[in-house]
Amino acid sequence: MLWITSGAVRQPMPQLPQGSWGCRLLLVAWWLAAVVLSTSYTGSITAFLTVPRQAPKIATLHDLAQANSKLFLLDYGAFLPGYLTTSVDPVYRALGQKLHLVESYDAIRVEMEAGHAFVEGRHYTQAALIRWRMADAYVVEEMMFPNYNGWAFRKGTPWTPMFNKYLLRMVESGLVNHWHRTILASFRRDHGLTPRLLEDNLLSLRPLSVSDSQGTFIIMGFGIALAIVGFILEFLHHRLRAREAGGHSLVKSYDFQ
Structure with a gap:
């Protein structure tokens, strides 16, 4: 990173004339953007190479039906097993085929610790996961039926x-x-x-992408805009000085005659 940064900021530049603030602002903006860009992309590459790859998170019922994990439900006479096995929806039928009934929540907890899933009301599921202190477990957003x-x-x-x-x-x-x-x-x-x-x-661990470094381009844009404003102000300043210098030369020539 230091090598990239030093190469970006130590480029051979012609000596700037005294008072050229527009060029100075442009160079300052470019150097700052070079430092931020090199640091951001070096960090992105490091994160991409060092962050371990995780299994994709189950977000829908279709993902749950396609997953290798089993599905468990407490056997208290609910309508859900019959509803899933007789459903015309292929996703619901797949869930019904992998559904297993157990006699206690202790058995469900054992299966959850083994990496499987269980079906229950949303709020009761959240309370059960808190009671079991399963910090790596989560609730699928999509529901089988509304509560x-x-x-x-x-x-x-x-x-x-x-x-x-x-x-x-x-x-x-x-x-x-x-x-x-x-x-x-x-x-x-x-x-x-x-x-x-x-x-x-x-x-949630994932490799960094270009969108994570958009602040770099925003800073560079502000720097370029500041350089443009400085250039316009410097241009106007030189025009006014040139006009004043022309007026003084006319007055001096008239007094000499």
Whole structure:
């Protein structure tokens, strides 16, 4: 890196005339851009060569169906196994074929530690992963079926429409999601963990790309723009001085006659 930087900033340059601030600003901007560019791309190459390659993260149900990991579910009489095996969707059928029923969450935890997956409600899954202290586990964003927030009342209760209206408002305004986040943060605190969501605690490692060095080009653009402004100001300054010098020469010639 030092060799590249020294080669960029120690180029043979003609001696600049005194007062040429536009050229000086242009050279300063170029030298700064050369230092930043060489440092950024050297760091990018180093990161690309040293960061270990990780397995791609499962983000969709299709990825889960194509993965080699098994899928587990607690056997409490849920409708999900029959729904998956009889579904017309090929992804759901593939998930149903790799689904295994177990008798306890302890068995699910053992399988999770072995690198497999399990199916459960989203918020309960987040709480279970926090309780098991699995920092390298995560919840797939895509859901098999939507989770609805509700309040159970006896059939025919007269105030059910009023509750429906206000529950819908709380869901649409984001209050329910905010309360879920607050409860999870408190649950993490109770288990001695940092009060953050599990997904936010994951470390995403990847090689640097050109987009990561866009700040370099922004700095270079500002430097070039500053050099152009300095050039324009210097040009105007020299024009004014030349005009003043011409006026003084006319006055002197007139006095001499």
